[in-house]
Amino acid sequence: MEEIKIFAPATVANLSCGFDVLGCCLDTIGDQMILRKNNLNKLRILRITGQDLPLESENNVATVAIDAMLKTLGSTQGFDIEIDKNIKAGSGIGSSAASSAGAVFAANMLLGEPFNSKELIVFAMEGERLASGNAHADNVAPALMGGFSLVKSYHPLEVLSLPSPPEIRFVILHPLIELKTKDSRAVIKQQVQLKDAIGQWGNLAAFVSGLYTEDYELIGRSLEDKIIEPMRSVLIPYFEELKNIALENGALGFGISGSGPSVFAMCKGDTATANVKKAMQLFYQDKGIEFDLHHSAINRTGIRILE
Amino acid sequence: MEEIKIFAPATVANLSCGFDVLGCCLDTIGDQMILRKNNLNKLRILRITGQDLPLESENNVATVAIDAMLKTLGSTQGFDIEIDKNIKAGSGIGSSAASSAGAVFAANMLLGEPFNSKELIVFAMEGERLASGNAHADNVAPALMGGFSLVKSYHPLEVLSLPSPPEIRFVILHPLIELKTKDSRAVIKQQVQLKDAIGQWGNLAAFVSGLYTEDYELIGRSLEDKIIEPMRSVLIPYFEELKNIALENGALGFGISGSGPSVFAMCKGDTATANVKKAMQLFYQDKGIEFDLHHSAINRTGIRILE
Structure with a gap:
């Protein structure tokens, strides 16, 4: 697979009683992202629509998250990235998390899935670190895993999936x-x-x-x-x-x-x-x-x- | 029913992560209590074996807890009480809770069960208030309900039963x-x-x-x-x-x-x-x-x- 198009959902974190540990994935709000392999050994953001966000790979949460994953893999694969942001930055429903989690999800797929969804959390957290100064997991975890996520602990990182009552x-x-x-x-x-x-x-x-x-x-x-x-x-x-x-x-x-x-x-x-x-x-x-x-x-x- | 003999179990509260909200009921450790109706409109402790505890009704957790229940009922029923303590006072496994919960459980039975187990918690808590200065529920709730109890909140009092994995x-x-x-x-x-x-x-x-x-x-x-x-x-x-x-x-x-x-x-x-x-x-x-x-x-x- 050379190219992939994904939907990267918004998420609600904290949920009153679960500050810093609880998050839930939403269904109808989210960004679209296209990732394409390139042969340049570079991560490039080709375009971002909908929001005014940095295009330089060291300043964008998507590329920073992919970079963390590639370093762990020892890979120099390049990717071109296009992002249509529907989630407004700074809105509080996981805009940076959607980009970070979406980017590592898509790159992982194009690389033949060396990681499962849970293993991607730690890379997506690097995008969160760039966005807010704090590598929190309570948005990226539900974005990657769906449903309710519980961040049991950070040292070591342990994230659980909780049930999603249907109504x-x-x-x-x-x-x-x-x-x-x-x-x-x-x-x-x-x-x-x-x-x-x-x-x-x-x-x-x-x-x-x-x-x-x-x-x-x-x-x-x-x-x-x-x-x-x-x-x-x-x-x-x-x-x-x-x-x-x-x-x-x-x-x-x-x-x-x-x-x-x-x-x-x-x-x-x-x-x-x-x-x-x-x-x-x-x-x-x-x-x-x-x-x-x-x-x-x-x-x-x-x-x-x-x- | 004029007389009842019960087993009032020990309990483990807090359980590391659940300070003040979590407790669990034990099976093999506990007191025995006999309650008998009397016609004196008085709560009397006839004997306590195993521990040196106050016999006066205003100073014993069992009678204080029953008294709280009778006040709510508007009843002046008297009871004679005998307690064989196997749980040492001050041991940290719910000695006062066993006596408080056991007393209201037994009195409630002899009165034809005007309350269910959950409703008895608030009366047993008055025994805890006497014993420790703090009307906590994390021992009396599991003693009355069995298994793991979660005290969700005190104002209003809300206690949940949680599952007990068999092993x-x-x-x-x-x-x-x-x-x-x-x-x-x-x-x-x-x-x-x-x-x-x-x-x-x-x-x-x-x-x-x-x-x-x-x-x-x-x-x-x-x-x-x-x-x-x-x-x-x-x-x-x-x-x-x-x-x-x-x-x-x-x-x-x-x-x-x-x-x-x-x-x-x-x-x-x-x-x-x-x-x-x-x-x-x-x-x-x-x-x-x-x-x-x-x-x-x-x-x-x-x-x-x-x-």
Whole structure:
């Protein structure tokens, strides 16, 4: 195979109770990428549409991630890359992760699959390191593996796949304000109250139980975050109002997607999803802030080949 | 029914990654209690064997727990209580919880079961409040419900039952030193590093996943505690050496039971359990500290009626 075209999905990380360890793959939002082998021993970004992102291979997350993979393989294979970005950079739904994970997925396919999806995570994380200064896995892991991913630990890296209850849907609202992951991390205090941490791990443990038992109400009750959300939500216009509106209209839970500014409402089934989406839209339209609004089921397989 | 005799089991709380939220019920270690209705509108402890504990109803965890239940019922029913304690007070395997949970379980039976097991937790917690100053549920919940219990939250109180993989065994070593729950709580700092908290909730989430998938190795790898264990283990003689010996001899994991001084080794199957128990015994015999040593499967049903 000389060329491959893929869909690289958006992802929702943190999910309230799972800061830095939990992520979920979305189905309807994502980029398209074309990778083609070249004989130049070089990684080249030929074009990027939809977003203004660096084309130089040392500054683009896609090429940096592929480079990490090639170094491990001892390969000097070159690739030409074309990216159609639909996920806005800095939106909080894994824009850099889609490019990083998509790039290593596609390159791995063209090289005859020397790695499985899980093994690609560590290379895609190098793209995240470039994007945010932090080689986190909670977006690239679900992008590569699909469904819910749990990053159990970083040293050593251990990522688990968790079940995806079939009726879970996400509504994603992206207020079009600028909020860099770096800045969004800066507001976070490095010390937390033990009692808050206990509450958080009680909720995350209950959330995982809810995924296994398909207990949607329990999943909803577990989407609580007394640690990060109070610090970050002040950066997102009308966060509390939106949250109340989503919950009043039937959302299971509501929180910040990744490091924001996107927010997510988790819903059960299509009817609740449509209601919540409509209510969030009507509320935000009044506020004079531009926004994107999406809804999506869970993508259970992650990145997929288009042709 | 005028009289009931029950077995009130020991429990292991915290389990390394689940501080204050996780507990498990043991099968072979426990107290016996007899409750009998009286017509005096009084709660009386007639005798306690095995341990030197208060007989006055306002100072004993069993009567305090029953009193909380009777107040909710608006009942003035009296009970006479006899307790044969096999679980040493202050051992860290839920001695006060066995008495509190056993008492409300037995009284509830004699009253025609106005409450289910889960509803009894809140009354048994009043016994814990008396014993340690903290109305925690991570021992009384598994004592009442059996298996693994997760305390998702205290406000409101929500307790979940988690699966019990069939081959899990515990080895419990109780060094006969005095360590009060109050003192053991005093060494704990109320602020923790966010990065340590993230590690802890990643491990607890993975532990819960391991219970559902019966992945014993994952369960073992998740039994890690970078927050509480470093503070408390210094109070337990030869903790690190015991831990290494247990792990070298095939334990899945090792940690402090409750607030100590008992320690637990979690093992898979009877052979590993026997090996780990023998190795821990041989090591501790040399040290000149008296100790009790038990092993047990998981008790899946909790408190049981003896006759």
